[in-house]
Amino acid sequence: MMVFLPRRYLSGRYLQPALSAICFLLLLQLSLMAWGAAANKTIATPPVATGTINHPVSLSPYLVPITSPSDSLLQTESEPERYLWYQLNLVLSPDFSTDWLLVFSRIPHPVLDIYLPENKLSTNELSLNRQYQIKRMGVDSLSASNPDVRTIRLPLTSGQTHKLLIKVSKQSSRNLAPELWPASLYSLSEYRYHALSASLQTIMLAMLGAVLATALIKKTYLYLPLGAHLSAISLLLVALNGSLFRLIPYNIDPGQLVSTVTVLTMLSALACYLNLFRVTRLTPKTIMTLSGATLVASGLMFGFVFAVDNTVPSLPLVLLLCLQSISLTLLHYLLQPGQKKQPFTVNLIKGAESKRRVFSQHFRESLLQLNQQDDNNELTEHILDIIDGTLHKTPAVLLQYENNEWQLSSHSTKAKQQIDRELEHFVSPLTQLPDHDSDDQIHFQDKQGNSFWGFHLNDDAERQLFLVLFPGKYQRETITRQQALDLCSHIKTILKANQQTRFWQLQASLDPLTGLLNRNRFFQEAEQQIEACKQQQLPCSLLFVDIDDFKRINDQFGHPAGDRILVEIAHQIRDSLRQQDLIARYGGEEFVILLPVTSAWQGTRIAERVRTRVERYTASPMPVTLSLGLAVTTGEADSLNQLINEADNAMYTAKKHGKNRLEAGPSCSDLRLSWPEG
């Protein structure tokens, strides 16, 4: 039962007192048993079996030892000292006239003769005298015609007292005291009951073994209630078979013990159902199955406790209990309770077949606005607004995975914190979703029964977007799964369109060979930057860059190799710039670089860095150098075109002065530059 407790109760603080209490109860039980055994010893003669209405006849677990048979005819036996004699008196209630069987589980004695009363003799049994017939069951008397028979039929007449004499050899092959012979007396119907319950017992023990093995292999506590239940029902079957009565003190009423174990069996079955409710994902079908089974289990229990009135269960009830145990075991294997350490049960739910619901015009318009969202944060904010408006304020958390990092956004701080706390348990199933159908979702359920639905929203490999909704507890969800699926499906469509638009916009802005900005895009971006700097009265510098003697490279290595070198040099230039600098391929082997918020002096430092990096770049088949021209904004009237012209002219001056150098335009006149020669 410990497994139903929250883990904090398993800490030392609670565990120690619990263990002490259990030890105390066990000690108490042992003391009572010892007291019972001691009290039992004071009874001189164990009771002899007698019949009543409720117990027509029962066998005393102790046979009464007698010094010699009372019958004078039996004293004619040779070597009487080799044998022990026992007597069993049976009184069969007048209401019962069925045949009775005396069953021995084991016969380790060379001689075991049963002297039966003479009435109801059958013709093929040996008659010794008028009063008794002998049934030889000892090991020495076994032969092909008398095989190992352990069961004899007793010719008992209703309402009469029967005296049974048992003669055994003193030595037994296993030195087993006769008092401990496992023998039982059954009516014929009881015997069948015994055989059936023995088979059931085997099945239950096999299931118990399988369940305990599963619990060990999976290292999970979740199968333990089932283990306890199967143990209880196995114990019940053992008790019903009668074997248990020989292991317990005589003064305990076996009927009461069986009743107690029966109630324990039913209670543990109920505990198993509760456990299944707790640890499995509850679909309407499972709810129906589990509720029905729990009702049957409760009905059985109340029926037994109140109607059957403290007696041993009937055969149909035992059969029902066993069937219930089998179905409980099957349920456990079919519903597969979640793993240990996993705070959630996690299930993949395949996408619904039904068509998407058509949303209102207003909703579609609000979704379409997603197209205009360039900024990621604005986009997530907008998605959250839509979910708020559409899903009746169902808490939602957006999980973004970008640059190996998870970012959470939500309008509900509580929901965000909850996901944040258990992030690793959420993300590992969520990241499996992109491999599934787009409408598939993950259903998480925590131990309190709260559901979480996880969806994958986009197909962008660099930036994955997931949505986790908190629809509510068990089946009392605020929204239907279909509503959530419809919404996600629409968001996915829009995000895809948005992503494609952005992709093509980006493609149109880039130079196809080098991947740098193209001229048009450079003009758009650079004009905005210059305008922004002008407003804040900050300088902007512009560099015009040309690769020296590129024709020679082409001529020597061919045009394709020239292309590769051009790309490599372009990347070398880009990598020696700051993040805010804009670089574009101006044409051929020429590049323009806008350096925002950069004075002429800072511009010369950056230009020099670019020049030296390319000069030192040795991976190309021949040394490559750059000629650069610098211009800087000086006042209100500066335009981008003017800057480019001035920097271009300065670059030509650099070519004229020997290449592999920087020349500054007139706008940088206050600079006193000193460049290394050639």
Ligand SMILES: Nc1nc2c(ncn2[C@@H]2O[C@H](COP(=O)(O)OP(=O)(O)OP(=O)(O)O)[C@@H](O)[C@H]2O)c(=O)[nH]1
């Ligand atoms: N491989 C390749 N070559 C290009 C590309 N664009 C322009 N060129 C070549 O670059 C060379 C430019 O030659 P020029 O303008 O004479 O100048 P240069 O040889 O670099 O000499 P200087 O500018 O005086 O240092 C031409 O041969 C063009 O064919 C290109 O995309 N790929």
